[in-house]
Amino acid sequence: MQADPRHLTVHAVGPIRAAEQGTEYLECETSLGTIAILGSERSRWNIGVVEAEELPFEAVMFCVPAQSGAHAYWVPEETTLFFPAI
Numbered sequence: 512m513q514a515d516p517r518h519l520t521v522h523a524v525g526p527i528r529a530a531e532q533g534t535e536y537l538e539c540e541t542s543l544g545t546i547a548i549l550g551s552e553r554s555r556w557n558i559g560v561v562e563a564e565e566l567p568f569e570a571v572m573f574c575v576p577a578q579s580g581a582h583a584y585w586v587p588e589e590t591t592l593f594f595p596a597i
Contacts, residue, residue, distance in 0.1 A: 546572070
């Protein structure tokens with residue numbers, strides 16, 4: 512599935528959670544709804560970057576529409592996040 516760039520504002524960051532497949536994700540409340548930023552043992556880079564930011568912040572994230580009702584989008588672990596100047 513293709514990830515498309517979305518400009519959003521992150522308002523809240525939740526705790527790291529474990530998915531059924533064993534991967535980790537970070538839930539964030541954003542201007543586009545709730546998103547899940549994926550990570551794994553191999554790469555938690557995006558999770559660490561988001562956790563370190565001061566709220567609220569703007570970013571461009573490459574998002575995939577979620578299939579479940581729990582999240583509006585998910586952000587694959589291999590994508591790069593961009594933080595525009597405010």
